[in-house]
Amino acid sequence: MKFNFHESYELKQFFENNIKSFEEQLLREAVNVTDKIDEILAIGNIDLVNNAKKLVTYIIDGQEKEVQLFAKQEGIAWSTHSIDLTFKLEWIQAIRRTVWYFVGEYNELTNGKVSENFFSLEKEINDQIDGFLNSFFISYSTYKDSLIRAHRKLVENLSVPIIPINSSVCILPLIGAIDDYRTNILEEKVLTEIGHTRIQTLIIDLSGIADMEAEVIEHLLKIIHGASMMGCNSVITGLRKEVVRKMIHLGISFDNKTETLGTLQQALNKYLVL
Numbered sequence: 001m002k003f004n005f006h007e008s009y010e011l012k013q014f015f016e017n018n019i020k021s022f023e024e025q026l027l028r029e030a031v032n033v034t035d036k037i038d039e040i041l042a043i044g045n046i047d048l049v050n051n052a053k054k055l056v057t058y059i060i061d062g063q064e065k066e067v068q069l070f071a072k073q074e075g076i077a078w079s080t081h082s083i084d085l086t087f088k089l090e091w092i093q094a095i096r097r098t099v100w101y102f103v104g105e106y107n108e109l110t111n112g113k114v115s116e117n118f119f120s121l122e123k124e125i126n127d128q129i130d131g132f133l134n135s136f137f138i139s140y141s142t143y144k145d146s147l148i149r150a151h152r153k154l155v156e157n158l159s160v161p162i163i164p165i166n167s168s169v170c171i172l173p174l175i176g177a178i179d180d181y182r183t184n185i186l187e188e189k190v191l192t193e194i195g196h197t198r199i200q201t202l203i204i205d206l207s208g209i210a211d212m213e214a215e216v217i218e219h220l221l222k223i224i225h226g227a228s229m230m231g232c233n234s235v236i237t238g239l240r241k242e243v244v245r246k247m248i249h250l251g252i253s254f255d256n257k258t259e260t261l262g263t264l265q266q267a268l269n270k271y272l273v274l
Contacts, residue, residue, distance in 0.1 A: 002021075003021060003109065004018050005017075014102070014106045014109075016057075022056070022098060022102060023049055023052075025101060026095060033048070044077055044078070046074075051070075054070065055095065055132065056099060058128075059128040060099075060125075067128055067132050067135075068132075070132070071133075071139060073139075075137065075138070075140035075141075076140075078140055079140045079141075079144040079147065089133075092136075099125060160185050164199075167197075169199065169201045169272070170199045170201070170202050171203045171205065171268075172205065173205040173264070176208065178220075180215065183220065190227060191230065194232045201232065201233050201234075203235045204224075205237045205267075206236060207237065209240065211246070217252065218252065221254065233258070233259070234257075235261060236254060236259070237260070237262065237266065237267045238264060239260060
């Protein structure tokens with residue numbers, strides 16, 4: 001590989017004036033990532049090659065704060081688009097190898113200029129790269145956790161949609177499978193909503209529930225009882241035969257205060273008229 005070199009060049013100038021050669025060497029080092037460059041650019045608008053050049057400039061220039069800030073930005077970008085971390089790890093290690101390849105070439109061209117301060121330079125460069133990796137993974141993990149929490153909150157809200165009809169009546173349509181986790185969310189949201197809005201009637205539509213485990217049915221009955229203790233009557237609609245059969249076999253039933261109707265429409269006709 002031919003280099004653009006002059007005796008007056010410092011290490012930073014050597015990198016700057018041979019940046020194209022740096023890119024070529026980097027792509028040779030990062031075998032598995034090279035084929036993914038265009039895909040990662042398309043997915044997350046992340047330009048691996050230009051970002052590598054920017055990172056190396058910060059490292060050679062000793063701009064530690066810029067390295068840390070850049071790492072955090074990269075961590076958020078990779079986390080947002082859920083890009084495979086193995087590519088990032090290989091890419092950074094390829095950058096490290098390429099940097100040291102260029103340092104070695106510069107040392108030869110300058111007849112051992114780097115050798116005089118090799119250990120301090122080695123520590124400085126590797127510490128910067130390690131610091132970048134550390135900040136990147138912390139940023140990635142922190143942002144990913146926040147995304148998971150936000151997604152979980154959204155799922156919770158969608159899985160227990162309490163819909164106000166008027167100042168005293170709300171509907172809770174339940175669809176899909178109900179497990180212990182979802183019933184815990186159900187308990188929290190129902191009791192909280194009753195406490196906040198002081199609704200008098202909660203219509204729980206179960207037409208979208210094909211079946212429920214015994215533990216879930218018992219938990220649901222406790223939630224209904226808790227709602228009653230707070231002054232809110234429950235109306236159950238759309239019970240399927242599978243659920244009713246299971247309740248009969250378990251010997252459990254709704255209390256006398258809980259009304260059951262065949263369909264949600266019947267409940268709406270009754271309580272909206274009232």
